[in-house]
Amino acid sequence: MEMPDLVTDLTAPYGPLAYFLDLHPDLGDFRADVITGLSAKQKTLSPKYFYNEHGSKLFQKITTLKQYYPTLTEKELFLANADSIIEAIGPGAAIFEYGSGASEKIEWLLNGLNNPVAYVAMDISKDHLIESASAIANNSTLPVAAVCADFHAPVTLPENILPTEKHWLGFFPGSTIGNMAPEAAATFLKRSSETLGAGAKFLLGVDLEKDPDVLNAAYNDREGVTAAFNLNLLERMKNELGADLNIDDFEHHAFYCEKGRRIEMHLRAKRATEIMVNEQTFSFEEGETLHTENSHKYSVPRLEKLFAQTPWRLEKMWTDPKGWFAACLLSNT
Numbered sequence: 108m109e110m111p112d113l114v115t116d117l118t119a120p121y122g123p124l125a126y127f128l129d130l131h132p133d134l135g136d137f138r139a140d141v142i143t144g145l146s147a148k149q150k151t152l153s154p155k156y157f158y159n160e161h162g163s164k165l166f167q168k169i170t171t172l173k174q175y176y177p178t179l180t181e182k183e184l185f186l187a188n189a190d191s192i193i194e195a196i197g198p199g200a201a202i203f204e205y206g207s208g209a210s211e212k213i214e215w216l217l218n219g220l221n222n223p224v225a226y227v228a229m230d231i232s233k234d235h236l237i238e239s240a241s242a243i244a245n246n247s248t249l250p251v252a253a254v255c256a257d258f259h260a261p262v263t264l265p266e267n268i269l270p271t272e273k274h275w276l277g278f279f280p281g282s283t284i285g286n287m288a289p290e291a292a293a294t295f296l297k298r299s300s301e302t303l304g305a306g307a308k309f310l311l312g313v314d315l316e317k318d319p320d321v322l323n324a325a326y327n328d329r330e331g332v333t334a335a336f337n338l339n340l341l342e343r344m345k346n347e348l349g350a351d352l353n354i355d356d357f358e359h360h361a362f363y364c365e366k367g368r369r370i371e372m373h374l375r376a377k378r379a380t381e382i383m384v385n386e387q388t389f390s391f392e393e394g395e396t397l398h399t400e401n402s403h404k405y406s407v408p409r410l411e412k413l414f415a416q417t418p419w420r421l422e423k424m425w426t427d428p429k430g431w432f433a434a435c436l437l438s439n440t
């Protein structure tokens with residue numbers, strides 16, 4: 108298939124896609140962020156750096172682990188309530204998926220929705236996005252488009268290329284919203300309402316508060332895949348930045364913080380050690396940590412409080428029998 112290789116902003120059509128919009132997302136500067144993060148009092152690094160090729164494979168493996176309940180629980184929740192969710196969404200929706208990745212979670216919606224008019228996939232990783240969206244376009248009669256963007260930045264969609272929708276449907280599964288602090292989640296939701304316009308709906312997957320033992324087990328799996336996923340950040344520092352460090356001096360440390368209602372992941376120094384990068388030395392005392400991720404868990408009242416800070420209104424919510432995960436349908440009318 109022929110693809111134009113010089114893309115500036117909007118190209119329509121683009122191979123099998125109705126359009127490709129490149130918003131040139133900030134991919135982050137790993138070196139600069141490592142140095143800034145290691146210079147802070149509580150050493151810290153953004154979870155976006157987990158997802159290089161190896162890290163994405165490890166994450167994929169995490170989602171198949173029995174102890175990591177969110178992926179399967181959400182899938183079962185969507186499928187068990189598909190008829191009722193689809194009816195609540197209504198006909199004529201154009202789907203906009205945030206962080207579409209391999210576009211694996213969209214099939215039941217694409218096939219089940221009543222007269223959908225289009226599917227637009229958004230992701231930060233350009234090549235992967237074009238590949239997955241093109242595969243869907245080639246297997247569907249629906250017009251498909253792709254937007255390369257970061258969901259922390261505002262997105263304005265092009266007009267008059269896709270067939271006119273009755274309303275947009277934002278789709279953000281996987282509880283990825285949990286990586287954001289509640290204030291940032293509210294900002295994200297406000298922005299999504301602006302992107303999708305009046306009359307839009309939004310289907311959001313959110314991980315709920317539950318027995319801390321279940322949460323702790325999900326982020327400390329027996330096979331050590333989550334540990335490898337976390338320690339991969341140190342491999343990346345060695346391989347990509349030429350950092351001088353001893354991986355064996357660090358261990359995976361993940362725990363549920365009751366006060367913050369979140370899982371925190373850290374890399375903890377087993378003994379006093381150092382990371383040398385760019386001729387700068389960053390020392391760790393024994394037990395000191397590099398904070399690598401937060402994964403916020405919500406209760407229904409706290410979700411309602413979150414939505415109340417945004418233009419969205421909670422139209423309907425579905426949970427699994429154990430009450431572990433929620434599918435929220437929001438509406439901005």
Ligand code: AVJ
Binds near residue numbers: 286402
């Ligand atoms: C992709 C952000 C939803 O927070 O559960 C899985 C990432 N980290 N195991 C999550 C993750 C450790 C995941 N999210």
